[in-house]
Amino acid sequence: MTIEAVLFDLDGTLLDRETSLQQFIAAQYDRFTPALESIPKQDYISRFIELDCRGYVWKDKVYQSLLSEFSCDKLSWQDLLQDYENQFIHSCVPFPHLQSTLEALKAAGYLLGIVTNGRETFQQRTIQGLHIENYFDAILISETEGVRKPEAEIFLRALQKLGVQAQESVFIGDHPTADVLGAKNIGMKAIWKCDRYWPEPVEVDAIIDDLSMLPSIIQRLQYTRVGNATPFKS
The missing domain is CATH 1.10.150 (DNA polymerase; domain 1)
Structure with missing residues (x-):
């Protein structure tokens, strides 16, 4: 797929x-x-x-x-x-290349979503502070949904809103359990954004330390089934 x-x-x-x-x-x-x-x-x-x-x-x-x-x-x-x-x-300070990466992904035709733990009003205001709300087709916040990552339900609801299957989607996050394992457990591909505070995930499809790497890595994952962590580093 x-x-x-x-x-x-x-x-x-x-x-x-x-x-x-x-x-x-x-x-x-x-x-x-x-x-x-x-x-x-x-x-x-x-x-x-x-x-x-x-x-x-x-x-x-x-x-x-x-x-x-x-x-x-x-x-x-x-x-x-x-x-x-x-x-x-x-x-609110974005990571480097945030908007240009989102623009590139939208231009490539991908549907975009956010799945975040936290309080509804505060997380909505954070997204507004980053000036990125208009890029996303679905935004799910744990307080609103009543479930939190890494629970499967919050990922499944996001996929349902986007109208895609788990195998047709990829999740990017910094937390090895809440983000990477949560996504992998329902069959999504997962990309770990390096964070020195967390240990490297055991099972992940790719690793990035800069958001600008995403379009090319996702394109590569279209055709490659990656088993273990592949540390693409900028």
């Missing part, structure tokens, strides 16, 4: 979350400096990132812990959380 659809994870795959978070939290400190001046700026930034655990701890808990640890009582964690929800959209 030929590949008809290309689906993506969001955070760590399309969004450079690490850079985005660094930019956001520095700007947030500047916005709230009068209330946060007892905390050194770099300490505020570094501790937030540690507590965030790469997005696996929601920000209500992060801000509660942060203010408690620094004994800061000049503002509430709710104030900081609302600021995060409203302002992060302005700090």
Whole structure:
């Protein structure tokens, strides 16, 4: 079967979350400096990132812990959380070549989709912040769907919305389990976007470290059945 659809994870795959978070939290400190001046700026930034655990701890808990640890009582964690929800959209940094890659894939005739874990409003705003919503034919967010990657159901719903079979699709993501294994388990091809924080997946059809590699790799996968990881590196 030929590949008809290309689906993506969001955070760590399309969004450079690490850079985005660094930019956001520095700007947030500047916005709230009068209330946060007892905390050194770099300490505020570094501790937030540690507590965030790469997005696996929601920000209500992060801000509660942060203010408690620094004994800061000049503002509430709710104030900081609302600021995060409203302002992060302005700090969204795409990985290099994001829009040109999406344009190339659309021009080649592929259907495009996003399957992401996370909260609906926040993930929608992140996609808007990247200015990429118009490229996609289907966007599924775990909070809305009531299921999360790597559960098969959320991938199957995405394929149904796109009108394609698993064997006609490829999924690109940075997480070895949620993205790669989740996609492979239902028969999709899977491409791992390298992330130094995660171990290399055991079973994957290709490996990239730059989104610009995707059009040529997907074209190659049209005609090649790849068994083990093939580390295409730019």
